[in-house]
Amino acid sequence: MPVTELTTDAEALTMTLIADVDAPVERLWRAFTDPRQLERFWGPPGWPATFTEFDFTVGGRARYHMTSPKGELSRGAWEFVRIDEPQSFEVLDTFVEADGTVFEGFPAMRMAYSFEPTETGSRLRNVTYFASHEALEQAVEMGAVEGSQLAMGQLDAVLHDLRxxxxxxxxxxxxxxxxxxxxxxxxxxxxxxxxxxxxxxxxxxxxxxxxxxxxxxxxxxxxxxxxxxxxxxxxxxxxxxxxxxxxxxxxxxxxxxxxxxxxxxxxxxxxxxxxxxxxxxxxxxxxxxxxxxxxxxxxxxxxxxxxxxxxxxxxxxxxxxxxxxxxx
The missing domain is CATH 3.30.530.20 (START domain)
Structure with a gap:
C-alpha cells in the first residue's frame, strides 16, 4: 500500500494524504489525469469509478459515478481550477444528482494534488480543504479516511505494466x-x-x-x-x-x-x-x-x-x- 500518511486537521479544516510510489512523476501524473486509468483506483474496492466526462483544462469539468456491489450510485463532479503540468492541479469536488445538479447538503471541497520526485520514485500529496468543521466531520463519518486509503492502495497495479x-x-x-x-x-x-x-x-x-x-x-x-x-x-x-x-x-x-x-x-x-x-x-x-x-x-x-x-x-x-x- 503506497499511502504513508493520512491525517485530518480540525483547525485547518483539511484532510491530507501522502503516498510514495516507485514510479516517476510523469507516470504518476498520467494516472491522475487519464480517466481510463483513474477508473482503476479512484473508487475504493467495491465502488469502482466510471468517468463519463473529463475536460482537463482550467475551467473544464469531469463527471463520474461510483457503483457499489449492489448497484447503488454515488455521483461526483470536478471543476479544474488550476493545472501546472506535471507538478500539480486543483479541483472543486462536489456531490451531484443524476442530471449533474449539485447535491444539497454537501458543500464543495477544494482538492489540491501535487507530485514531486523522490529518491525511489515520486510522492503524491493530496490536501482536501473543507468549507466548515461540520463538512469535515461529515466526510469523516462517511468513511472518507478509510475509503481514501483503500482507493490509493490500488495505485501500484495501475502504475506498472500489468505483467x-x-x-x-x-x-x-x-x-x-x-x-x-x-x-x-x-x-x-x-x-x-x-x-x-x-x-x-x-x-x-x-x-x-x-x-x-x-x-x-x-x-x-x-x-x-x-x-x-x-x-x-x-x-x-x-x-x-x-x-x-x-x-x-x-x-x-x-x-x-x-x-x-x-x-x-x-x-x-x-x-x-x-x-x-x-x-x-x-x-x-x-x-x-x-x-x-x-x-x-x-x-x-x-x-x-x-x-x-x-x-x-x-x-x-x-x-x-x-x-x-x-x-x-
Whole structure:
C-alpha cells in the first residue's frame, strides 16, 4: 500500500494524504489525469469509478459515478481550477444528482494534488480543504479516511505494466479489513475469453475444480441480474472428502467487466458472502480481482483457513490451459 500518511486537521479544516510510489512523476501524473486509468483506483474496492466526462483544462469539468456491489450510485463532479503540468492541479469536488445538479447538503471541497520526485520514485500529496468543521466531520463519518486509503492502495497495479506487476506471482490474497478480502490473479488470456470462462457452464466445468482429485458434479449459471447459479463438487475417491456446493444470486452484472454475486454453502445455515468479480485486460493478459465481503471477521478467518487460496490457484492455473484451446 503506497499511502504513508493520512491525517485530518480540525483547525485547518483539511484532510491530507501522502503516498510514495516507485514510479516517476510523469507516470504518476498520467494516472491522475487519464480517466481510463483513474477508473482503476479512484473508487475504493467495491465502488469502482466510471468517468463519463473529463475536460482537463482550467475551467473544464469531469463527471463520474461510483457503483457499489449492489448497484447503488454515488455521483461526483470536478471543476479544474488550476493545472501546472506535471507538478500539480486543483479541483472543486462536489456531490451531484443524476442530471449533474449539485447535491444539497454537501458543500464543495477544494482538492489540491501535487507530485514531486523522490529518491525511489515520486510522492503524491493530496490536501482536501473543507468549507466548515461540520463538512469535515461529515466526510469523516462517511468513511472518507478509510475509503481514501483503500482507493490509493490500488495505485501500484495501475502504475506498472500489468505483467510486470502480477505475472508469475500466483493467486494473492489481501486482508483489507475485518470483513473484506481481495484476491487477485493474472490470467494469460484476453478479457472476453476469461469472462466466458466465468459465465459459461461448459467452460466452468473444465477449470473450476479446486485441488486435483475433485470433479464438478453440478454447474448451473444464469448470468443475468437476478439470475441464480449453483455449483457442486465431489471427490473422485469417496474416501478423500465430502461433497459440497455453493449457490447464490447475480446481484449486478456488467459484461465483460464486472459481476457481483451472493454465495451460500448449499444445505447449510452458514451466512452468505458477497463476491465482487472484476476483470481488466492489458497486453493480452487479464487481471482477475475478486473482492469478498464476509459477515464478520470470524467467518472470514474460518473460510481462509480452509486453504481457499491454494484451491483457487489450482483452478486458475487450470483455466490458463483451457483458454489456450479456445478460439480468440
Amino acid at each position: 510486470e506487476y502480477a505475472q508469475g506471482k500466483g493467486t494473492r490474497t489481501e486482508l483489507l479489513d475485518d470483513q473484506h478480502v481481495r484476491i487477485t490473479r493474472l490470467i494469460d488470456g484476453p478479457q472476453e475469453l476469461v469472462w466466458r470462462a466465468h459465465t459459461e457452464p461448459a467452460l466452468l466445468e473444465k477449470w473450476m475444480l479446486g485441488p486435483d482429485g475433485w470433479r464438478m458434479s453440478a454447474c448451473e449459471v444464469d448470468a443475468v441480474a437476478g439470475g441464480r447459479y449453483r455449483y457442486a463438487w465431489e471427490p473422485l475417491d469417496p474416501a478423500a472428502g465430502t461433497a459440497f456446493g455453493f449457490d447464490g444470486e447475480v446481484v449486478l452484472i456488467e459484461p465483460i467487466r464486472r459481476m457481483v454475486t451472493t454465495e451460500h454453502m448449499t444445505d447449510t445455515d452458514y451466512p452468505s458472502t458477497l463476491n465482487d468479480l472484476s476483470l481488466y485486460e492489458e497486453d493480452g493478459a487479464t487481471l482477475v480481482t475478486l473482492l469478498v465481503e464476509y459477515p464478520d471477521r470470524e467467518t472470514r478467518d474460518a473460510v481462509l483457513a480452509t486453504g481457499m487460496t491454494d484451491g483457487m490457484e489450482a483452478s486458475y492455473a487450470r483455466l490458463e490451459g483451457v483458454l489456450v484451446s479456445l478460439p480468440g
